[in-house]
Amino acid sequence: MIIKKFQAYNEKDAVNMAKDEMGNEAVILNIKTIKHRGFARLFKKNIIEVTAALEEKEVKVEAPRPRAIDYTAGDMTYANPALNKDADNGSNIEAKLNSLQEMLEKQISAGSSKNDKKEKEAKEEKDEEIEDEVEDKGVNKAFTKLIYGKLVENEVDENIAKKIIEEVEESLTSQSSLDTYLSGIYQKIILKLGQAKTIELAEGKTNLVFFVGPTGVGKTTTIAKLASHFKLDKKAKVALITSDTYRIAAVEQLRTYANILDIPMQVVYTVEEFNDAVEMFAGFDLIFVDTAGRSHKNLEQCNEVIHLVNDCKIDEEKINKQVYLVLSTATKYKDLLKITEAYAGLKKYNLVFTKLDETTYLGNILNIKLKTDAPLSYVTSGQVVPDDISRLNAQKVAKQLLGGGE
Ligand SMILES: Nc1nc2c(ncn2[C@@H]2O[C@H](COP(=O)(O)OP(=O)(O)OP(=O)(O)O)[C@@H](O)[C@H]2O)c(=O)[nH]1
Ligand SMILES: [Mg+2]
Structure with a gap:
């Protein structure tokens, strides 16, 4: 393992320095604030020190x-x-x-x-x-x-x-x-x-972000949390599309968030309508797509969602498609394995783990990451919109798995 330290005035710059030198595969092991001592602390900025590691091949x-x-x-x-x-x-x-x-x-x-x-x-x-x-x-x-x-x-x-x-x-x-x-x-x-991969606004491109997964895991709530963050904190132009037309309550749930956040929303029934909606939101920074929760026991239903994700018409020059498979940490390992098998038709996706507040045991995060080789991204730990979401912190999870930390 190669371990190196990088110092900058803020975390982002230090992480970027690590990535520039060690590449995107570098993983952040530790982030430390170095405070100046004595008189210097009055006029000198604190330094952020990031320790990054890279697995050697042999x-x-x-x-x-x-x-x-x-x-x-x-x-x-x-x-x-x-x-x-x-x-x-x-x-x-x-x-x-x-x-x-x-x-x-x-x-x-x-x-x-x-x-x-x-x-x-x-x-x-x-x-x-x-x-x-x-x-x-x-x-x-x-x-x-x-x-x-x-x-x-x-x-x-x-x-x-x-x-x-x-x-x-x-x-x-x-x-x-x-x-x-x-x-x-x-x-x-x-x-x-590994390094958590989260949504990054790409200049001149629209991020089209799908949330898929089993019923009731928190897809819609997670979208609301992220939509709020990007609209209010990042001042991004955000739109919502829902293809979850199976329950009236599902559409209403998303519409409530859309109204609160003052974000446009489209309900779509077919892939063609979906393509039209994406075209309508051309020029937006972000389009979140909510999909119907599908049980992994019903492959036909899972395939409908996979079909929408894989077969929608995307102009890759203008649109950056990303897929997030949402899983609950409270689900049993064997079921999680079945779920990832049912969604294997998705070509490329990131993993979101929800409901960390409902379990003390986080082993499944590591298990599923290794079984699927999909990057981890966000974790959610409560029902409160927009607060209860964060980028997965690998150091925190590792400590918890070893019985230390919180
Ligand atoms: N404890 C806890 N509850 C959560 C979390 N995220 C979502 N929930 C709750 O889980 C329930 C289902 O959330 P939804 O966002 O509707 O889940 P969904 O995946 O969209 O559900 P379907 O559309 O029916 O498949 C709601 O009561 C949410 O408030 C979380 O991180 N922790
Ligand atoms: Mg939903």
């Missing part, structure tokens, strides 16, 4: 791989008493996870390459500290089991949890410390979650 194995892990065995002790010294119990791991941020920063500063002389010296000091730790510790089986247990408890698929652990262990030496190990797992999860 994983270097520095040492022979540790023994295969028995994830289920109850035995937590080693014959060698020196290893037992570090065999964490539940409360110890909680403490480590709670100080994950601090620990991570230490690991990142030790691992990232810097030219600055002073920073080089500081790095060497840190390296020594870490080497000391490495010497008197050692990743042990009990710790591995606890990490695995945490991930599975948070509903990460067992095979995915095993894979993450194995991949991290491949890059460790048998002498690596628990802190190195834990931050390796944390960083690996962030890399697997």
